Amino acid sequence: MQKISRTRMAGTAVFAVAMTMAACAAPTAPPAQIVVQTAVVTSVVEKVVNKEVNKEVVVTATPAPVKSTTDEKAAITVWIDDTRKPLVEAYKKKYPEKAALIKEEVVDRGTFPAKVLLFNNTGKGWPDVVFAEPNLVAQVADASRDFPLDLTDLVPAGIKDQFAPGALAPCTFAGKLLCLRNDIAQNMIWFNKPLFDQFKYKVPTTWAEYEQLGMDLAKDHPGYIIGAVDEATLVYVFLWGSRCPLGQARDATTIYINLNDPKCTRAITMVDNLIKVGALAKVGNFDPAVAKVAADNKIMMMIGPSWFGEYVFGGKPESTYYKKAEGQLDTAVPLKWDGEDKNYTGFWGGSAWSVSRHTVNPKLAVDFAIFASTGVEYHGTGPTYPAYAPAATEWRKTVKGNALYAQDPYPVMEKAAAVMDPLITSVRYDLTSPFKDLAVPAITKGQTVASVVPGLQKALVGLAEAQGYTVVTK
Amino acid sequence: MWGGRLYTNNRPLQPNAVTVSKLDQPLSTPLTGAYRKRSGLSLRAAHLFLLPYVILMVLFGILPGAYALVISFAKFVGGRPQYFLAGISNYVTAYSDFRFLTSIGNILSFLLISIPVGVVGVLFISLWLHVKPGRVATAFRTLFFIPGAFAGPALVLLAFFMFAPTTSPFGFLLSAMGFQNSAEVTLKDNYPVLFTVLGFFAGAGGWVAIFYGALDGISSEVMEAAIMDGCNKLESAYYVKLPLIRPYIAYMVILTVAGNVQLFAEPQLFGAKYWSPNQLGYAFAFEIGNFGASAAISLLMVFVGLIAATIIIKFSGFYQTDATAS
Numbered sequence: 079m080q081k082i083s084r085t086r087m088a089g090t091a092v093f094a095v096a097m098t099m100a101a102c103a104a105p106t107a108p109p110a111q112i113v114v115q116t117a118v119v120t121s122v123v124e125k126v127v128n129k130e131v132n133k134e135v136v137v138t139a140t141p142a143p144v145k146s147t148t149d150e151k152a153a154i155t156v157w158i159d160d161t162r163k164p165l166v167e168a169y170k171k172k173y174p175e176k177a178a179l180i181k182e183e184v185v186d187r188g189t190f191p192a193k194v195l196l197f198n199n200t201g202k203g204w205p206d207v208v209f210a211e212p213n214l215v216a217q218v219a220d221a222s223r224d225f226p227l228d229l230t231d232l233v234p235a236g237i238k239d240q241f242a243p244g245a246l247a248p249c250t251f252a253g254k255l256l257c258l259r260n261d262i263a264q265n266m267i268w269f270n271k272p273l274f275d276q277f278k279y280k281v282p283t284t285w286a287e288y289e290q291l292g293m294d295l296a297k298d299h300p301g302y303i304i305g306a307v308d309e310a311t312l313v314y315v316f317l318w319g320s321r322c323p324l325g326q327a328r329d330a331t332t333i334y335i336n337l338n339d340p341k342c343t344r345a346i347t348m349v350d351n352l353i354k355v356g357a358l359a360k361v362g363n364f365d366p367a368v369a370k371v372a373a374d375n376k377i378m379m380m381i382g383p384s385w386f387g388e389y390v391f392g393g394k395p396e397s398t399y400y401k402k403a404e405g406q407l408d409t410a411v412p413l414k415w416d417g418e419d420k421n422y423t424g425f426w427g428g429s430a431w432s433v434s435r436h437t438v439n440p441k442l443a444v445d446f447a448i449f450a451s452t453g454v455e456y457h458g459t460g461p462t463y464p465a466y467a468p469a470a471t472e473w474r475k476t477v478k479g480n481a482l483y484a485q486d487p488y489p490v491m492e493k494a495a496a497v498m499d500p501l502i503t504s505v506r507y508d509l510t511s512p513f514k515d516l517a518v519p520a521i522t523k524g525q526t527v528a529s530v531v532p533g534l535q536k537a538l539v540g541l542a543e544a545q546g547y548t549v550v551t552k
Numbered sequence: 553m554w555g556g557r558l559y560t561n562n563r564p565l566q567p568n569a570v571t572v573s574k575l576d577q578p579l580s581t582p583l584t585g586a587y588r589k590r591s592g593l594s595l596r597a598a599h600l601f602l603l604p605y606v607i608l609m610v611l612f613g614i615l616p617g618a619y620a621l622v623i624s625f626a627k628f629v630g631g632r633p634q635y636f637l638a639g640i641s642n643y644v645t646a647y648s649d650f651r652f653l654t655s656i657g658n659i660l661s662f663l664l665i666s667i668p669v670g671v672v673g674v675l676f677i678s679l680w681l682h683v684k685p686g687r688v689a690t691a692f693r694t695l696f697f698i699p700g701a702f703a704g705p706a707l708v709l710l711a712f713f714m715f716a717p718t719t720s721p722f723g724f725l726l727s728a729m730g731f732q733n734s735a736e737v738t739l740k741d742n743y744p745v746l747f748t749v750l751g752f753f754a755g756a757g758g759w760v761a762i763f764y765g766a767l768d769g770i771s772s773e774v775m776e777a778a779i780m781d782g783c784n785k786l787e788s789a790y791y792v793k794l795p796l797i798r799p800y801i802a803y804m805v806i807l808t809v810a811g812n813v814q815l816f817a818e819p820q821l822f823g824a825k826y827w828s829p830n831q832l833g834y835a836f837a838f839e840i841g842n843f844g845a846s847a848a849i850s851l852l853m854v855f856v857g858l859i860a861a862t863i864i865i866k867f868s869g870f871y872q873t874d875a876t877a878s
Contacts, residue, residue: 220841222841
């Protein structure tokens with residue numbers, strides 16, 4: 079009798095654990111994963127398996143069942159965010175005969191790569207056109223997702239040529255154009271003109287002058303800042319601005335990572351020096367502490383993307399930094415490192431439009447993607463710097479009207495757009511996450527970024543290898 | 553089941569409660585007498601009561617678990633499974649990943665803090681409330697239970713404010729400890745402690761209610777005998793009550809180990825990407841598209857939970873009450 083009771087209790091406990099565990103293992107077991115495949119499809123997949131043994135990850139290598147028939151009357155699904163709703167409206171207004179064929183859905187694009195995997199499993203459900211950043215496009219272009227349509231021959235050369243120089247580089251993977259840029263977020267200098275006039279400082283043109291400015295400022299006017307440091311600025315502003323090879327894709331499978339390169343160490347040393355004297359805030363641009371510095375009017379300058387003017391400095395009561403538009407904000411071209419042939423800059427954001435390989439109406443889908451990335455009707459008054467030059471010229475009129483700027487910021491934006499570093503490529507993983515994991519805590523604890531470089535290198539290499547890249551360090 | 557919870561919401565199941573709360577009666581009564589003489593196929597009331605649980609467990613526990621086992625040996629091409637083609641390569645990929653050992657270390661440090669703190673804390677509160685049962689004790693029990701009513705992620709978001717010196721009602725405490733901003737509080741080094749605090753307030757109330765019930769179930773004759781023998785309150789708590797509720801403690805340890813090994817929501821919402829093994833499993837599935845390696849990590853957690861349960865059942869005197877009572 080006792081034995082039975084014991085068995086029961088043991089069973090109960092083990093069952094309870096098993097249930098707890100198995101229930102929570104659920105994320106690994108997506109629903110409806112078993113796909114009934116036809117014999118033809120299976121043989122295609124088999125072939126690819128053999129190919130895959132030799133090459134671990136090949137971009138766009140795995141043909142999923144693609145419908146061979148196209149239908150120009152089929153409706154297309156377009157994934158957008160809330161901000162892009164007026165763009166769809168603009169398209170429908172311009173082409174009323176196609177309005178009924180565009181089904182827009184507001185989607186959190188962070189889930190885009192995960193959803194593509196699930197659609198691949200079920201063999202249906204893919205959206206036709208997607209609004210997402212090039213690094214997300216890179217993720218869905220990997221062997222397991224193989225989502226985007228190669229646009230190289232589908233977009234006329236006359237249109238491709240009119241994108242800002244380098245704007246399409248993050249959309250180009252192993253020579254294939256997989257997306258069209260919506261906007262670009264080239265980094266540039268934003269500075270407070272009255273403060274520079276008052277303190278009689280010169281706006282820097284090189285990184286050496288920038289560091290000197292920080293040192294002088296810390297000595298003469300403590301509390302004023304020339305930047306903010308978190309994982310985003312470390313990668314997008316300082317390391318990309320210094321041409322640091324923290325993840326440069328050489329081709330679809332090889333990536334170059336070397337944080338010990340002098341181009342990295344020079345930027346890291348500078349950041350550490352400026353943090354030490356207090357000229358750089360130890361938190362990111364959107365931390366309440368930096369907003370407080372802005373409210374005290376102690377931001378001398380920031381290096382940030384083209385959307386900082388409208389969205390961060392703002393000049394409106396609800397803006398993060400400047401609540402009033404008083405002509406206080408001025409702009410300057412990106413800084414140059416001594417020894418480089420010219421100045422180069424990174425970027426912070428900037429999205430793109432990609433088209434599904436599975437679409438049954440590629441004509442309409444490509445058509446829509448072209449309008450979405452180039453249409454002057456929308457981008458002329460859109461929220462961010464258009465990647466397409468003719469639209470950018472139109473957009474100039476919109477920003478010019480903002481009383482926040484000391485002068486028209488457009489010429490500087492245009493120059494900055496032209497010096498985006500072509501060495502910056504999109505990779506299939508999040509470059510900033512190791513910096514968030516290691517560099518940001520080090521800064522918080524009062525240690526240097528240099529002290530965590532070995533850990534950062536290891537993490538960046540590990541992430542790349544986990545994604546199937548072959549890593550080279552020279 | 554909420555993976556990130558420090559204490560799971562599982563309540564002790566009925567056989568266990570019966571066993572402990574009626575110490576003075578013969579155990580396993582339902583198995584004797586009339587019930588025993590019936591044919592093995594006849595439907596008993598107990599089976600009916602168990603049925604919903606069994607169905608749900610099969611649907612959401614056993615089947616997904618078995619599926620995980622199957623896909624852990626599947627090769628994934630184009631995000632689609634090719635069954636039984638991977639051999640053990642998914643296990644190799646998962647367990648040799650550069651983040652794997654770190655995440656195991658992280659979860660171990662969390663278990664080492666959260667389990668003792670959880671068990672001792674809950675025991676202390678329960679015994680303390682049981683010293684003088686009545687309205688006050690009931691009010692406190694309810695109070696402790698309230699945070700558990702929040703859904704996990706909402707609780708984590710609430711914790712953000714609690715851990716920020718500028719916004720927290722306990723900001724003065726954090727400031728006194730030398731913290732100036734939330735970044736300093738939420739450093740990764742502090743995660744095990746932070747998640748323990750968070751989990752304790754989320755889950756302790758439920759366990760207090762259970763332990764309190766167990767304590768109430770102790771026969772009044774036993775307690776009277778203890779008092780007659782000259783036990784004071786402290787002694788009766790330590791020498792009499794505590795040993796009598798030991799199976800509950802073992803049960804709590806089993807469930808909290810199982811639950812805490814699967815920590816997910818807390819580090820995810822705190823912004824750490826691959827902090828716990830469960831997060832790494834998620835990354836394998838949805839960042840890399842290798843559902844097989846992801847399943848390999850999930851199964852490891854099942855395994856850890858089962859091993860822990862087996863050890864605890866075997867060595868903790870989980871059934872001591874059976875022995876003493878029969």
